[in-house]
Amino acid sequence: MIESISVAREKLKTLAGARSSRGFFLTITLSTSRLDDWRQFAPTFLNSEFNRLTNERATPKEEKRVLQDDLQRVLDVLKYEVPPETQGLAAFADGGAGMFEQMELPLRLVNRLVVEPSPYVRPVVHALSLLEPFVLVRVSNDDSSIYLLNEWRLAQEDDFAGPHLRSTDRQTGELAVKEYYAAARVDQLEELHHKEVATALAKLLESSGVRRVALCAQHDIAKAFLRLLPTAVAAKVVAEIPWDAAATTNQMLVTAREAVETARRKEMEALAARINEGLGSGGRGVAGFAEVLGALNRHQVQKLLVDRNYRVPGWRCKDCDWVALATAVRCPDCAGGVVPIADAVGELVRLAVLQNAFVEVGEDMPLLDELGGVAGVLRYA
Numbered sequence: 001m002i003e004s005i006s007v008a009r010e011k012l013k014t015l016a017g018a019r020s021s022r023g024f025f026l027t028i029t030l031s032t033s034r035l036d037d038w039r040q041f042a043p044t045f046l047n048s049e050f051n052r053l054t055n056e057r058a059t060p061k062e063e064k065r066v067l068q069d070d071l072q073r074v075l076d077v078l079k080y081e082v083p084p085e086t087q088g089l090a091a092f093a094d095g096g097a098g099m100f101e102q103m104e105l106p107l108r109l110v111n112r113l114v115v116e117p118s119p120y121v122r123p124v125v126h127a128l129s130l131l132e133p134f135v136l137v138r139v140s141n142d143d144s145s146i147y148l149l150n151e152w153r154l155a156q157e158d159d160f161a162g163p164h165l166r167s168t169d170r171q172t173g174e175l176a177v178k179e180y181y182a183a184a185r186v187d188q189l190e191e192l193h194h195k196e197v198a199t200a201l202a203k204l205l206e207s208s209g210v211r212r213v214a215l216c217a218q219h220d221i222a223k224a225f226l227r228l229l230p231t232a233v234a235a236k237v238v239a240e241i242p243w244d245a246a247a248t249t250n251q252m253l254v255t256a257r258e259a260v261e262t263a264r265r266k267e268m269e270a271l272a273a274r275i276n277e278g279l280g281s282g283g284r285g286v287a288g289f290a291e292v293l294g295a296l297n298r299h300q301v302q303k304l305l306v307d308r309n310y311r312v313p314g315w316r317c318k319d320c321d322w323v324a325l326a327t328a329v330r331c332p333d334c335a336g337g338v339v340p341i342a343d344a345v346g347e348l349v350r351l352a353v354l355q356n357a358f359v360e361v362g363e364d365m366p367l368l369d370e371l372g373g374v375a376g377v378l379r380y381a
């Protein structure tokens with residue numbers, strides 16, 4: 001089953017902090033989209049990557065046997081357990097010490113086989129960043145709806161009938177229909193309806209942890225509705241889309257998704273600008289691999305902004321979290337053994353997840369390129 005985003009986040013955090021008693025994790029990510037003919041391709045790819053990697057590193061026999069078992073387990077998952085709606089599969093195994101985790105995602109992942117001291121969580125972090133859920137609230141005087149869009153599709157819809165559509169005592173709540181209409185002027189009833197929607201929206205945001213809301217309403221209604229929202233809720237309304245009575249629900253959701261995505265991009269650009277302004281001593285910005293790593297080592301990073309395509313090879317310690325772009329004979333922190341890793345930026349992402357820092361993933365951002373592909377906002381200067 002495709003993960004709900006909150007379950008996936010929990011798993012991710014556990015994985016980011018996981019230690020293997022054998023000192024290595026197998027991570028496999030694959031596209032399982034029908035477009036990629038993966039049933040044919042994936043087993044061949046995985047076996048050949050496995051052989052290449054273990055030969056290149058002259059992996060000891062015992063370690064290779066354990067890894068082979070883990071690989072077999074992933075191959076079995078591929079054979080029997082991938083539901084058709086899955087677009088990407090991530091699997092993590094800790095060398096036979098008992099941990100095996102698989103995550104099915106509605107997003108294609110790059111095909112990769114990694115054997116490193118920690119699970120390679122970066123592809124899943126990227127996917128979750130792109131799949132972040134949002135809420136669309138459609139408000140009118142007659143009837144309103146709140147949609148929760150999760151994992152790229154509709155997860156929940158709550159409908160609210162306005163005063164004009166209420167015709168039973170049950171719908172009017174405490175008052176009988178007759179009294180309900182006699183009790184107040186129409187505009188007051190409409191406001192009551194908007195208030196009901198506003199309360200439900202606030203509740204949903206609190207229970208779901210969703211950070212972005214799109215609002216669809218006629219201009220005047222949108223203005224009135226925004227005034228009814230608590231400040232913290234109104235701050236989450238990042239996009240307004242025009243009211244179109246002729247649009248289907250699906251068209252409206254597509255428009256909302258685009259508007260939220262545009263807002264997200266703008267937020268990230270503002271974040272990069274904020275980091276840029278905060279660079280230097282006394283500021284709250286850090287940029288580039290070395291500075292970000294230093295800040296992570298001091299547990300200082302509040303938000304990490306990373307370019308989706310920035311990957312550089314590096315080295316890390318088998319026994320602790322030491323990571324660097326240049327190798328060392330022994331780990332300078334604990335004197336443990338040092339091993340090569342394919343993506344040292346992935347280590348920054350893993351450390352950020354482990355420290356509960358917020359990770360934003362950007363793409364095609366000129367300012368982020370200037371900042372060195374990875375940058376952060378500090379919790380304190």
Ligand SMILES: [Zn+2]
Nearest residue numbers: 317320331334
């Ligand atoms: Zn170390």
